[in-house]
Amino acid sequence: MRNITSILIVALFCSLFFSACSGKKGDQAEDKVVALQPLTGIVVMPTVITKEALGAMGKGSSTLDRGAGFVDGVIASELGRNEKVHIVTERQLDALLNDAAGARLEQMKALGAKLDSNAVLDITVTRFHDRDGSDLSVNTPASAAFQMVLTHVDTGMVLWAASFDETQEALSSNLLSLGKARNRGFKWITVEDLVRQGVKERLADCPYLQK
Numbered sequence: 001m002r003n004i005t006s007i008l009i010v011a012l013f014c015s016l017f018f019s020a021c022s023g024k025k026g027d028q029a030e031d032k033v034v035a036l037q038p039l040t041g042i043v044v045m046p047t048v049i050t051k052e053a054l055g056a057m058g059k060g061s062s063t064l065d066r067g068a069g070f071v072d073g074v075i076a077s078e079l080g081r082n083e084k085v086h087i088v089t090e091r092q093l094d095a096l097l098n099d100a101a102g103a104r105l106e107q108m109k110a111l112g113a114k115l116d117s118n119a120v121l122d123i124t125v126t127r128f129h130d131r132d133g134s135d136l137s138v139n140t141p142a143s144a145a146f147q148m149v150l151t152h153v154d155t156g157m158v159l160w161a162a163s164f165d166e167t168q169e170a171l172s173s174n175l176l177s178l179g180k181a182r183n184r185g186f187k188w189i190t191v192e193d194l195v196r197q198g199v200k201e202r203l204a205d206c207p208y209l210q211k
Contacts, residue, residue: 036207037152037159041117043108044079044087047071047146053126067128070192071146074199075123082209086115108153119159119208122149128191131168135187142191143167148202160206164198 047068054061072089079085088096088111096114097107108120127145131138145165152159168189171181184193203209 037119037157039084039117039119039152039208041084041086041112041115042119042121042150042208043111043115043117044075044085044121045123046088046090046093047075047123047125049125063128063130064125067125067144067146067191067195070128070195071123071125071199074196075203078200078203079209084117085209086117088115105153105156108151112153118153120151120153122151123147127165128195130191131188133188135189138188141168141170142189142194144191144195144198146195146198148206150206150208160208162202162205164195164202166194166198168194 049061049064049068053064076087079087093111096111112118112120123146125144125146127143129140129143131142132140143166145163147163148161149158150160151157171178171186
């Protein structure tokens with residue numbers, strides 16, 4: 001009789017324990033749900049480079065300029081057909097903000113008002129180094145880094161942000177990158193391929209750009 005009672009107590013304890021765990025997991029899942037802000041449109045600014053990335057002597061400006069231009073091209077290819085997205089060039093930006101004064105947020109509000117948008121996507125390239133070598137062998141692999149920030153112009157609140165920072169590694173140096181290496185055809189890719197993959201992955205994760 002004592003054994004049966006002990007078994008029942010253990011069973012009851014396990015039942016309560018797993019019920020509590022299930023409830024806790026459910027609460028955690030609910031905590032991760034964030035209400036999205038309604039957006040009338042998203043203005044994508046021209047990709048920029050920072051003074052910090054250039055350094056005191058402005059070293060590597062041509063390479064970073066090329067990287068910024070390449071990112072702009074990928075963005076146009078990926079988002080050009082999205083009706084809520086307004087991609088602006090440097091020339092268009094100068095014209096649209098010709099009469100806009102004030103701080104950065106005020107300028108974004110003015111830009112958003114002209115393009116019926118209440119969010120702005122800023123992209124900054126901080127590294128864009130091509131590989132030194134070929135598909136089969138390199139002295140130095142491709143390396144790139146960039147950041148994306150989506151800002152709500154009415155409140156100045158950051159709605160979404162993402163970063164990319166990668167230098168391609170040999171599979172022998174990181175066996176955990178097997179899946180990535182397979183997708184890349186087990187070869188050394190160019191910095192353009194590296195950045196294109198990074199931009200596509202980050203945009204696919206942005207909840208405000210889901211169709």
